Amino acid sequence: MMSIKIGTVEKIINEREEISELLVKVNNEDYKAILYKKLTGKVSVGDRVLLNTTAVELSLGTGGNHFVICNLEDAEKGLSSGGHIMKLRYTPYQLKVFAAEEQDSKYHGLFNEFKSLNNIPVIIGTLHSMLVPVSFMARHLDKELKIVYIMTDGAALPISLSKAVNNLKNKKIIEKTITVGNSFGGDLECVNIYNGLIAAKEIEKADLIIVTMGPGITGTGTRYGFTGVEQGQIIDAVNTLGGIPIAIPRISFADKRQRHIGISHHSITVLKEICKTKAYIPIPKFNNDNDSVLLNQLIENNIDKKHEIKYYNVNYIDEVLNACPFNMRSMGRNYMEDREYFITAALSSQMAIDLIQNQ
Known part of the structure; x- marks a missing residue:
C-alpha cells in the first residue's frame, strides 16, 4: 500500500522542462515534492495536490520526496496526439508515448x-x-x-x-x-x-x-x-x-x-x-x-x-x-x-x- 495525503503548493522551488520541484504544506508542515509534467501537467502556487508520501514516511534516502499524483484543481486531462505504446503499464500511472519503433513512426x-x-x-x-x-x-x-x-x-x-x-x-x-x-x-x-x-x-x-x-x-x-x-x-x-x-x-x-x-x-x-x-x-x-x-x-x-x-x-x-x-x-x-x-x-x-x- 502507498501512503496518500493532500497538500497545498506553497512554492515552486525549481522548474525544468519536464519536472517541477515544489514546496508543499501537509498538515501544517512543509515538505519537498516532485511533479512530473508528463504524468500530471503543471501546478500553480495555491493548488491542492494529491501526494504519494510513502518514501518520506519510510525515511528512504532514494526517492525521499513526496510525489504529486494529480493536481486536484485541474484533474481532467486529455491525450496528446500520436503513439500508442504504454509505459508503466496496467498501473494507475500508465502513460502513452510515441515509441521510435512503432508502426506509425517514421523510423x-x-x-x-x-x-x-x-x-x-x-x-x-x-x-x-x-x-x-x-x-x-x-x-x-x-x-x-x-x-x-x-x-x-x-x-x-x-x-x-x-x-x-x-x-x-x-x-x-x-x-x-x-x-x-x-x-x-x-x-x-x-x-x-x-x-x-x-x-x-x-x-x-x-x-x-x-x-x-x-x-x-x-x-x-x-x-x-x-x-x-x-x-x-x-x-x-x-x-x-x-x-x-x-x-x-x-x-x-x-x-x-x-x-x-x-x-x-x-x-x-x-x-x-x-x-x-x-x-x-x-x-x-x-x-x-x-x-x-x-x-x-x-x-x-x-x-x-x-x-x-x-x-x-x-x-x-x-x-x-x-x-x-x-x-x-x-x-x-x-x-x-x-x-x-x-x-x-x-x-x-x-x-x-x-x-x-x-x-
Missing part, C-alpha cells in the same frame, strides 16, 4: 532493416552516478564524439529526475537520450534495450553509447537480488547486435560494507555468472596494495579468463576528474571520498576511445 523501417552496430563501443554501467565521469572523460578525450545515453528502467523511471542528465545535455556533453522499457522522457522512447541500441546507431548516429539505469538502485544484500544484474543482460544484447560491450566494474575502497570492497559482489556476480558473453573491462592500476586486491578477485572468480581485461595507469584521469565542474556523488560519497570508484568509471571512456581509434 519504423530502420528497425527492420537493421544489420549490425558495427563495433560501436557501448559502455555499460550499473549505477547512475557513473554517468558523469564516463561522459565527461569521453568528451575530454574527443571533442567531436557524438555521445548518446540510454537510460534503463532498473531504478528511477522518469529521466527528468536526473540533474546529471540535464546538466550534461545543457553543456552538449551528451547529445541525445533514449529511455527504454518503462523508463520515460528521453529524446526517443523505445520498448527495450535492443531497440534502444538500434535507435542510438540508426537514428541518433552515435559514436559512443552509454547505458545505465536512472538515479537509485535496489539491493538486498543477496547474491542476485539487485537491479544491477541488468548489466549482464545488456552485455549479451550488445554482443548479439554486433557492438563492443565495455563493462564498468563497481570498484570502491571507501564503502563500509565488506561485500562492496574492491570489486563489488554485484560486479563479480554479473561478470562471472549473469552475462554469457565476453565484455571488455578496464581495471585501474593504483600502484598500491589495492592493485593486488583487484587482481586476486579477478583471478579467483575466473573473470580474467572469461573477459578481455586491460589495465590502465590512472594519474592523468585523476587530473581530468579533479577539473570536472559537475557534482559527482555515489552512495553519499564525493569524488575525493571515493576516488577509485569514479576513476574506474572514467577509465571505460579511455578504453572506448582506444577501441574506436584501433578500428
Whole structure:
C-alpha cells in the first residue's frame, strides 16, 4: 500500500522542462515534492495536490520526496496526439508515448532493416552516478564524439529526475537520450534495450553509447537480488547486435560494507555468472596494495579468463576528474571520498576511445 495525503503548493522551488520541484504544506508542515509534467501537467502556487508520501514516511534516502499524483484543481486531462505504446503499464500511472519503433513512426523501417552496430563501443554501467565521469572523460578525450545515453528502467523511471542528465545535455556533453522499457522522457522512447541500441546507431548516429539505469538502485544484500544484474543482460544484447560491450566494474575502497570492497559482489556476480558473453573491462592500476586486491578477485572468480581485461595507469584521469565542474556523488560519497570508484568509471571512456581509434 502507498501512503496518500493532500497538500497545498506553497512554492515552486525549481522548474525544468519536464519536472517541477515544489514546496508543499501537509498538515501544517512543509515538505519537498516532485511533479512530473508528463504524468500530471503543471501546478500553480495555491493548488491542492494529491501526494504519494510513502518514501518520506519510510525515511528512504532514494526517492525521499513526496510525489504529486494529480493536481486536484485541474484533474481532467486529455491525450496528446500520436503513439500508442504504454509505459508503466496496467498501473494507475500508465502513460502513452510515441515509441521510435512503432508502426506509425517514421523510423519504423530502420528497425527492420537493421544489420549490425558495427563495433560501436557501448559502455555499460550499473549505477547512475557513473554517468558523469564516463561522459565527461569521453568528451575530454574527443571533442567531436557524438555521445548518446540510454537510460534503463532498473531504478528511477522518469529521466527528468536526473540533474546529471540535464546538466550534461545543457553543456552538449551528451547529445541525445533514449529511455527504454518503462523508463520515460528521453529524446526517443523505445520498448527495450535492443531497440534502444538500434535507435542510438540508426537514428541518433552515435559514436559512443552509454547505458545505465536512472538515479537509485535496489539491493538486498543477496547474491542476485539487485537491479544491477541488468548489466549482464545488456552485455549479451550488445554482443548479439554486433557492438563492443565495455563493462564498468563497481570498484570502491571507501564503502563500509565488506561485500562492496574492491570489486563489488554485484560486479563479480554479473561478470562471472549473469552475462554469457565476453565484455571488455578496464581495471585501474593504483600502484598500491589495492592493485593486488583487484587482481586476486579477478583471478579467483575466473573473470580474467572469461573477459578481455586491460589495465590502465590512472594519474592523468585523476587530473581530468579533479577539473570536472559537475557534482559527482555515489552512495553519499564525493569524488575525493571515493576516488577509485569514479576513476574506474572514467577509465571505460579511455578504453572506448582506444577501441574506436584501433578500428
